[in-house]
Amino acid sequence: MAEIPVVHLVLDDTLGAMFIGVVVAAALWGVSCVQAWYYYNHYRVDLWHIRLLVTAAFITDTIHQMLITHTLYVYLVTNFGNPLILDSLVWSLLVEVLFNGLTALMVQLFFTIRIWKLSERSIAVTLCVLLLVLAEFGTVFAYTVKALHFSTFTQLAELKALSMTVNALAAAGDVVIAAVLCTVLHRARTGFQHSNNVINRLMIFCVNTGLLTSICAVLSLITISALPNTFIYIAFYFASGRLYLNSLLATLNARRSIHNKPVGPSNFSESISLSFREGTTGLRTAGAGSANTIIHGSHNVRSIGQKTSNGGISVKIETETVQEYPGENDIETLSSVSMSKFPVDLEVGSPTKPKPIA
Template sequence: MSSAEIAAVAVTYAPFLGGMMVGCFLFGITISQTIIYFRNYKDDSLFLRGLVASALAVDTFHFVMVAEGVHNWYIFCKMPANYAGLALFHWSLGASIVATYVITSMVQGLYVMRVWMLSKNLWVAIFISFLSVAQLGFGLWLWEDLLVANSLNVLHQTKGQIGGSVELAATTLCDIAISAALWWYLHRGRTGFASTEKMIDKLILYMVNLGLLTSVASLLTLILWLVMPSSFAFVSLTLIRSKLYCNAMLVTLNYRQTVRTALGHGTQQSSRYVHDIDGGVEMNSKVSKNSRH
């Protein structure tokens, strides 16, 4: 392989390096948010604490796998004897892809439970769950195809394009559906009491906007995937997706202290619906149960 060909490959894989650099910054935020969570919410249910710990573990695994992939392409494969490895689907990239799908499903699952506890609408919860399962299923289908072929060129073939497009579309629609459902059911909770109105506005701002953040990231990834199919420009966003989902979940959970403080200053009548909202966010933690008495 000539120097010009190596340089061309390096440019092609540049989004992997860019995604890792941004991921380092976001991973640091994830760690700090996790520390804040475990310090402030020691009374949370075992389910929630386990979910946060699992998300951090999977995201740490994702970070290490991306780092190994970048090391493989930018250092190991630059050795003349290893040039052929530049065109292969490295195992670490496959592991990071699976980690991304797992974290996405975990966080979307938490949001589905929140939507269910706010709405008690089974069909809405089933629809959102279907989209989340679809992104996981088609994502693993694409991963399996890459693993068998052992080549990144699969991403530019028909099967890879279909699998990737459906996975990204399902992820985007799921996030949009979650944001829309949260906005709708929070908006329905307006009672006319000033304290309740202010609290609901804040909940909408945090919950819905965090959902829109992941929606926009998924949508931009899908656009880059469809508009620039011959490049790996979409990868830079794909590599930070798990970090965005982790931080969205952690910020939402850590915001509950603000909700509790606001509830403590409200009347029982004006804050009754917000107690229900807080219960949905708390996911049956001990604090949520005590806040109702």
């Protein structure tokens, strides 16, 4: 009986790279689960559309993890010992591209809305970022539709240019979003130490969260260009979706630490109103200021006019305390730079007690 020759296949840079990509993606999905649990337990009063966004992004990311796991199972288990499968496309490997793109789209749209609010609703800036984000998803959708008509990797190679465009737009979108956020945050500096410290932390956080997804997209672009006959670029693409979801959850979960405040009432500022009177003429000049600037809430300064029988100075100091809960107001961490105020009256007048104007 003749011996059957054993064929030794080198799969390190193909299925081996895909295997590593699935393992890394699974580990990052585990991190996403922990972050999602933390979010739902600590930010229960967030705006409904933010909670819906987190839920939708987590679902699409989970489906993506299921699809790439199915792909690996078909190649390594179902078709174990079948070398002919190596050039065949599994449907789940093509569909996963769409779900990865959906996750990226939702996260990038979230940051685009932050840019719109932070840039004082600048249509030009927001539109540029939005077009880049939509262009990326458009190429992802086109790639998926075209790829579903193919059955082998040899045919899929025809879409190399489109695949490179997807990764290039992804990297460009992440870099532009991070750069614009840092720019508008830098312009929001007030000169007060507390607010500047918060803004600095926000800028560093924006760079760090956008950096990981950008690096992943760039590495995928480089490997598909330099090593088109391997699956190394697929490994990087598998991990990109997890990084998008983790960047969203990390941004939402870091709001307390960025503000460096405990749960409950905390931040406050004071508004001081002064009015100068001459007799009973009612002529007054008012000025007001705030001692602290906080990225939270709103600021309103009021001047209370008073008549005095003698010339005098009326001073009104308002301190208003607002019960804060970690929730929908915290979402403005990346959307507004404004004042927070907190209500007790103290009036100091002339020797003759002033009477308030009706």
